[in-house]
Amino acid sequence: MKEKFLDLLAQKYDSEEKVVTEIINLEAILDLPKGTEHFVSDLHGEYQAFQHVLRNGSGKVKEKIRDIFKHELSEEEINEFATLVYYPEEKLQLIRDQFDNNQELNAWYSKTIDQIIRLIPYASSKYTRSKLRKALPKQFVYIIEELLYKTDEYTNKKHYYSKIVQKVISLGQADKLIIGLAYTTQQLVVDHLHVVGDIYDRGPEPDKIMEALINYHSLDIQWGNHDVLWIGAFSGSKVCLANILRICARYDNLDIIEDVYGINLRPLLNLAEKYYEDNPAFRPKRHSNKQQSAEEQLQITKIHQAIAMIQFKLEMPIIKRRTYFNMSKRLLLEKIDYENNEITIQGNTYSLENTCFATINPDQPDELLEEEKQVMDKLLFSVQHSEKLARHMEFLMKKGTLYLRYNGNLLIHGCMPIDENGNMEKMVIENKAYAGRELLDIFEQYLRYAFANREVTDDLATDMVWYLWTGEYSSLFGKREMTTFERYFIKDKATHKERKNPYYYLREKEEICRRILEEFDLDPDQGHIINGHTPVKEIDGENPIKANGKMIVIDGGFSKAYQPTTGIAGYTLLYNSFGMQLVAHQHFSSKEDVLRNGNDVLSVRRLVDKELERKKVSETNVGEKLIQEINMLNSLLKYRYMK
Numbered sequence: 001m002k003e004k005f006l007d008l009l010a011q012k013y014d015s016e017e018k019v020v021t022e023i024i025n026l027e028a029i030l031d032l033p034k035g036t037e038h039f040v041s042d043l044h045g046e047y048q049a050f051q052h053v054l055r056n057g058s059g060k061v062k063e064k065i066r067d068i069f070k071h072e073l074s075e076e077e078i079n080e081f082a083t084l085v086y087y088p089e090e091k092l093q094l095i096r097d098q099f100d101n102n103q104e105l106n107a108w109y110s111k112t113i114d115q116i117i118r119l120i121p122y123a124s125s126k127y128t129r130s131k132l133r134k135a136l137p138k139q140f141v142y143i144i145e146e147l148l149y150k151t152d153e154y155t156n157k158k159h160y161y162s163k164i165v166q167k168v169i170s171l172g173q174a175d176k177l178i179i180g181l182a183y184t185t186q187q188l189v190v191d192h193l194h195v196v197g198d199i200y201d202r203g204p205e206p207d208k209i210m211e212a213l214i215n216y217h218s219l220d221i222q223w224g225n226h227d228v229l230w231i232g233a234f235s236g237s238k239v240c241l242a243n244i245l246r247i248c249a250r251y252d253n254l255d256i257i258e259d260v261y262g263i264n265l266r267p268l269l270n271l272a273e274k275y276y277e278d279n280p281a282f283r284p285k286r287h288s289n290k291q292q293s294a295e296e297q298l299q300i301t302k303i304h305q306a307i308a309m310i311q312f313k314l315e316m317p318i319i320k321r322r323t324y325f326n327m328s329k330r331l332l333l334e335k336i337d338y339e340n341n342e343i344t345i346q347g348n349t350y351s352l353e354n355t356c357f358a359t360i361n362p363d364q365p366d367e368l369l370e371e372e373k374q375v376m377d378k379l380l381f382s383v384q385h386s387e388k389l390a391r392h393m394e395f396l397m398k399k400g401t402l403y404l405r406y407n408g409n410l411l412i413h414g415c416m417p418i419d420e421n422g423n424m425e426k427m428v429i430e431n432k433a434y435a436g437r438e439l440l441d442i443f444e445q446y447l448r449y450a451f452a453n454r455e456v457t458d459d460l461a462t463d464m465v466w467y468l469w470t471g472e473y474s475s476l477f478g479k480r481e482m483t484t485f486e487r488y489f490i491k492d493k494a495t496h497k498e499r500k501n502p503y504y505y506l507r508e509k510e511e512i513c514r515r516i517l518e519e520f521d522l523d524p525d526q527g528h529i530i531n532g533h534t535p536v537k538e539i540d541g542e543n544p545i546k547a548n549g550k551m552i553v554i555d556g557g558f559s560k561a562y563q564p565t566t567g568i569a570g571y572t573l574l575y576n577s578f579g580m581q582l583v584a585h586q587h588f589s590s591k592e593d594v595l596r597n598g599n600d601v602l603s604v605r606r607l608v609d610k611e612l613e614r615k616k617v618s619e620t621n622v623g624e625k626l627i628q629e630i631n632m633l634n635s636l637l638k639y640r641y642m643k
């Protein structure tokens, strides 16, 4: 077996020199400082704010510019230059408009090309030449390398370099070169991105975030509860589908469904028009600047009710067929006194407000009307046949996992379900108990199975994806129940409360975090848990760094809808060879504001951890793989060349 494998490897490395060169190359990489990891979470459709953070590397781009040019450029010029690196196309356009003759513009080009060429070696100092080459704009690799590797000792070459730059400008290539190098810089500053969940829902442009991620050079995703809801819908779960439509209606984002993913909402609208009226509890949240007519608002309000009622009905058969989901408390449509418009929950009776029960048969409240059934069948068909959605969901599956162990840290969107004593909570699935890492692994297996078998819509795997959205032992939800029904129909706020898993107070304790890290076979002295999911209320003095630095919560709320409660516009985390830094972002106004005023509200930094010695690639996940490769190549060297 081993010989067979080595024979195959020998096809690629077909000479002694090739094997040796690769070994030397890999050994050299192991000795380089580790690349910068960038962590973001809870993007919630806020593409503009997200891409800004992505483009500025949470402040790293400006930091590099400042390091090099602080003695040469004013703060204003540094801001200008940084903006050019973030948004090269738009910034170039603005700059071109400022000059009224070509001579001045060309002088600007020449100065700028020189500056950006000086930035590249600094930004790439941690990488091999080959990695840098891969990050360069392809059409200009030769020219850029000539410019990069100039040495001042041969002054007679100086003329030659300025000739190259002049030629680039006179041939009208300056813009393209600057744009290419700006993206190279962005790419060099962050080596790898982690998206710790919740790309979808609430904000208006999750699809654009997905496109940006698809085009990003290196990343992984830990699914959030909202992401699995979309995966569930695509995998055939009608209740997940009803939920995503309900949330889109609630946040006035139905154009994502219709215009972006091409799903026809007409049948749903017809149903909604037939059975529903205006209803204050279902009017869309006004959080965008979108202009909307009264008629449009009314339509959305009706759709919102139609789909919410379908959702409540669809939940019931699942709760009944999966008793171990332990959700019988959520069979609310059965607990309603339809004559008196009241509901009794755990012995307390509440009157119901803003009800819209026209499609409910009180004798069998979970029964869908024939029309409702047809609407859901059509919607599911269109969802599963949307090419764009398929591409986005496939990418989520390819890059995503429920949790990730990476460079000693545990990345997980929500929580590890634990009890008051910090023990891993057990869930019995099909007569077998699972807890801790095993539970998360089985959840992920079900999710992958549901995705692979999309034509089946009511098997355990498909139901389980919905459980991940709302079940008490879901590591993504982390609460005991979701009180959507109560929030629509019951005034008493006490019924709206969603009790959190004990994890959310116990994670303040170092001891608990250490136990969880151990559960995942991670070194508790070295590792951290990195969570998203729960907005950190900076406004109330909540600290995102918990448990003596073992726990870091980076959901500061990109989501505009949640910013008033957090008082901040999101946290991100950076982890480079010197340690970890938490970055707090202020409210992002707009790209236009950044472009015109260089307004790039500087992020506050908090040091999470400082490495005593600079961390090298050899100590990382990537390093581990490289060491394995080196071992294989050494075996090949022995086997083939007797060395």
Ligand SMILES: O=P(O)(O)OC[C@H]1O[C@](O)(COP(=O)(O)O)[C@@H](O)[C@@H]1O
Binding pocket: 198, 225, 226, 250, 479, 482, 483, 484, 498, 533, 534
């Ligand atoms: O703010 P909304 O739209 O009412 O949503 C509230 C619902 O969202 C959730 O908080 C889940 O979403 P998050 O993952 O963003 O917290 C539920 O627990 C809750 O019922």
Ligand SMILES: [Mn+2]
Binding pocket: 198, 224, 225, 226, 413, 476, 532, 533, 534
């Ligand atoms: Mn979440």
